[in-house]
Amino acid sequence: YSEAKFKRETWHNYWKTYILPKVESQIHLNTMVTRIEYDSESGQQTKVTLHTCDGRAFVGNKVILAVPLIVLQEGDIRFVPSLPETNRRALSGGKMAPALKVFIEFSERFYPDLQLPRGLTKTMMVDGVELFYDAAYGKDTRHNVLGYVAVADPAKQYKHMASDDDIFQSVMEKLDKMFDGKPSRTYIKHRVMHWTRVQHIRGGYSFYGVDSPRQARKPVANTIYFAGEYLGGEETSTVHGAALTGRAAVEAICSS
Numbered sequence: 183y184s185e186a187k188f189k190r191e192t193w194h195n196y197w198k199t200y201i202l203p204k205v206e207s208q209i210h211l212n213t214m215v216t217r218i219e220y221d222s223e224s225g226q227q228t229k230v231t232l233h234t235c236d237g238r239a240f241v242g243n244k245v246i247l248a249v250p251l252i253v254l255q256e257g258d259i260r261f262v263p264s265l266p267e268t269n270r271r272a273l274s275g276g277k278m279a280p281a282l283k284v285f286i287e288f289s290e291r292f293y294p295d296l297q298l299p300r301g302l303t304k305t306m307m308v309d310g311v312e313l314f315y316d317a318a319y320g321k322d323t324r325h326n327v328l329g330y331v332a333v334a335d336p337a338k339q340y341k342h343m344a345s346d347d348d349i350f351q352s353v354m355e356k357l358d359k360m361f362d363g364k365p366s367r368t369y370i371k372h373r374v375m376h377w378t379r380v381q382h383i384r385g386g387y388s389f390y391g392v393d394s395p396r397q398a399r400k401p402v403a404n405t406i407y408f409a410g411e412y413l414g415g416e417e418t419s420t421v422h423g424a425a426l427t428g429r430a431a432v433e434a435i436c437s438s
């Protein structure tokens with residue numbers, strides 16, 4: 183196997199190069215939408231108003247909601263009028279999984295390409311993912327960077343840890359046990375990314391998506407459209423799955 187996609191880059195560079203330049207002037211950072219008002223019987227002439235946390239209002243004809251599933255489920259955004267019961271039921275039929283990643287740089291590469299702390303059988307059977315992997319595999323670098331990822335059930339063991347430091351210590355303990363203390367002796371630096379704690383994300387991805395993506399992505403009043411990884415069907419949980427649902431929403435608007 184080989185790393186064919188990214189050498190010195192990630193999806194972030196792809197976004198910066200191909201998408202951001204076209205939309206940058208339209209982006210409002212740190213501007214959470216708190217209320218969406220729409221006309222449930224507007225026919226062809228639709229109107230929607232998005233109210234944001236800083237007191238501004240954005241008015242348009244259509245909106246594509248690409249927020250994480252949990253944001254819709256936990257009511258961060260108030261809809262006026264409420265979303266129809268069929269949409270609410272469809273959106274409630276999925277679950278955002280907790281997730282975190284830890285990257286650790288070492289002075290030596292003492293680890294294999296891939297290490298499954300729960301063993302192969304349990305890793306395949308368990309409701310989630312937990313693995314160590316060579317994060318610099320196939321990359322154009324001399325740095326030895328080990329990645330650790332835990333999603334869904336395996337991520338729950340970190341739920342009650344107070345800080346990123348506690349998470350890092352716990353991961354290092356696992357590693358020291360596996361590699362006879364070498365990790366602590368060759369440690370250089372680390373970074374923890376705990377998405378479950380990020381206020382407007384609150385998890386990794388929906389893992390299995392919603393039960394009925396077709397129902398959940400149904401536009402409301404010809405005005406509110408939905409997109410996001412949780413609607414991706416077979417591509418659920420992925421960046422490209424999320425992107426495809428965005429394109430589908432735009433196509434639906436253009437042909438409405």
Ligand SMILES: Cc1cc2nc3c(=O)[nH]c(=O)nc-3n(C[C@H](O)[C@H](O)[C@H](O)COP(=O)(O)OP(=O)(O)OC[C@H]3O[C@@H](n4cnc5c(N)ncnc54)[C@H](O)[C@@H]3O)c2cc1C
Nearest residue numbers: 214215249250253281382386387410411419420421422424
């Ligand atoms: C550990 C881990 C590993 C992964 N590995 C891969 C991988 O290898 N390959 C892959 O393809 N995918 C991977 N993914 C999954 C991928 O990152 C996600 O599926 C994808 O980013 C989801 O995109 P999205 O646009 O649906 O949601 P997000 O990227 O979560 O975007 C939603 C946006 O909505 C914003 N938002 C929330 N609330 C509001 C509000 N009220 N008002 C305005 N904005 C709001 C959020 O701030 C956020 O910017 C991984 C994820 C994790 C956690």
